[in-house]
Amino acid sequence: MIAALRRILGKAGPFIGLVLVIGLFALPAETRVHFLSYHNFKIILTQTVIVSVGALGMTLIIVSGAIDLSVGSTVALTGVIAALLIQRGWGPAATTLAAIGAGGLVGLLNGSAVAGLRMPSFIITLGMLGIGRGTAKWLADNQTVNYESSPINGWMTTANPSGSALPAGVWVAVALAAATSLLLRKTVFGRHVFALGSNEAAARLCGVPTTRLKIMVFVIAGCFIGLAGVFQLSRLRLGDPTVAVGLELDIIAAVIIGGASLNGGSGTVLGSIIGALIMSVLRNGSQQMGWPNYFQEIIIGLVIIVAVFLDRFRRGGRT
């Protein structure tokens, strides 16, 4: 009985959670009509893009046994850089690539410091949280970076309620999620990341190039964060060096709700994406119910704790 429950939770735990929260907001008659509308789901999906793309990188990092606290700052930094480049007349493709490159560079610094100085990622990225934010403000001259217009602005738009197409950002997130999932499950790189997170000493003994691997994980994750920065820019339509404060905590929460262990060695892309969706649905639904902001925050806090508790239960009490 308990074993069967564990198996079901293991296979579909986060998914059941998502269905539950959707059901929660679909029950009351006064919100059901609007909440269950296609347009509202479009909004939820679009609102989840930034956290999802960040969560892809964070899944890699957490599975490898590390953590990245500098994500919010890096999103602001790469958004500011993208806005500055648009001001200088760069096209959307070049701007996006540059922002991704900037994110990758931050990842390279994080990863090199973690691997080279043999310091905990918590400390290094806590430092980078300040460095990234400060650099963003410096580059932006401590104000928002405005620009006339850019095609990037249309990537996250949900303005037209009758339009059926999902914005580009959603499709990009879906495609990247599929690619990252394959990368983690089917490639040598992915299995090495799992081995590193599961037991670094054993991975090294088996000839896994642990130093190089740690750096690569942070670089790839940084590229995802850079892209998240572009989506953030697209949503705001300007570069704001003070945006996305605390975003890293939402992203980490998504990965954890999705079943990853902070000890490393376990986690899935699908889980992380569902984790991100659960939080978006909770936010969106709470707004529709007219619940105050603080109430949403309390609920999301509880969800994180319950999710990890259930995950421990399914693993039979082990963390």
Next chain:
Amino acid sequence: MKPARLRLDGISKSFGATHALRSVSLDVAEGEVHALIGENGAGKSTLLKILSGAHGADAGAMELDGRPYRPAGPLDARERGVAMIYQEVNLAPHLSVRENILLGLESSTLGWIDAEDSRQRARAALASLGYGHFPLEREAGSFSIAEQQVIEIARALLAQPRVLIMDEPTSSLTQSDTEKLFTVIGRLRAQGVSIIYVSHFLEECRRIGDRYTVLKDGETAGAGEMRDSGVDSLVALMTGRPVADLYPRISRRMGPVVLETRSLSRPPRLRSASLRVREGEILGLAGLVGAGRTDLVRTIFGLDAAAAGEVAVFGRAANRETPRRRWAEGVGFLSENRKEEGLMLNLPIQDNVTLTKLETFGRLGWIGRRRQAAAARRWTDQLAVKCRGVDQNVGELSGGNQQRVAFARLLEHPARILLLDEPTRGIDVGSKAQIYQLIGDLAAAGKSVILVSSYLPELLGLCDTIGVMRRGELVAVRPRGEWSEPDLLRAAVGEA
């Protein structure tokens, strides 16, 4: 006969459909050392958990000094005078020796630690074990495993136990440390403490035990006075079959030198080691814990960087090597520390077996998961690993099966030179015999083995050549025929 201190009558315990224990009875007198013997999975661990209060029995009764004994939990058991020393060291590595010994039983006034009294109690506990000289304020994590175990025993003694359960206490001790432990056990026995002694080392059980109980498949397979039974009859009871020769005798031909070290050093633990291993040769390394044997094989493998000296593999000398390069050259390493360094416990068997050569299961960085699983399955079948499938996590397997998975990695790679650090530590006799057979077969097939072991009969039974390390130096390398157990011991402690 003295009155029974602890009596177990008809203890049964099931987990789901599995009967872990079926009507097991056992009694231990005051001041008796009772050896509890059995293969892995025979039910010893379950019985110990019931005794120490971690599990409750489904049926049966227990009595301690004539009163019903049903501990509510480990703490309750400890308070009633049943203490347990676990196989794995359970210290808080960042706390001092004194703090570890007194943990949970601190001398205090209104919550303030009484430093002087603490020191005296900790010192007294250590002194009764013959380790009164230990620096009390040093971090426990900085001591060797053997020394940490002494600290742990001292901690158990503080509660003045009536029954002390020792689960594989010598599995990480050298011969001389084991002797010291036996002295301690002798003293405890004289004080009237009853000891339940669990060990895979049957010679030890015979030396230290007054009586024994053998478990097999959750049932009592035999019990009696130790002086009436020999090792062979104990093994026969454990395995249900007579002892074939434990060590394989296969004629081997040795080829050219495949591995050579010249004055390899990495101070302070490894000072100088020069050795040669030939194709098809098993070279044993004996010595005390901390003599530098593990440091030597780690340095050869590139896990630690050499400070000076040279390693040549297949005639090619190179010094700054990584484990990755060594695997590529055909050198494999089996760590003495299965859980911390050897295996990735929360990953499946198939990943653990194939991690050193994932690239070969596909192209362009992709892994053919089916081929990978098939490769792993071949070894779990051949080595008789008890598992649900190769996608089961290694952490869910028993110690002996985990070690087979660790071996499977070397076989799958396949390594031509095997560095094996304590390959039979903490596993049952049946698994041991199989691993001896395996090592013998590998050497017969032309592989070369360096075998680090603290168990001298194993070295004498298996190796062609045995070297002894002492204080970081490889002091004597001779053919097996020129060594005896006392010789090895003398060389290890420096009287040769």
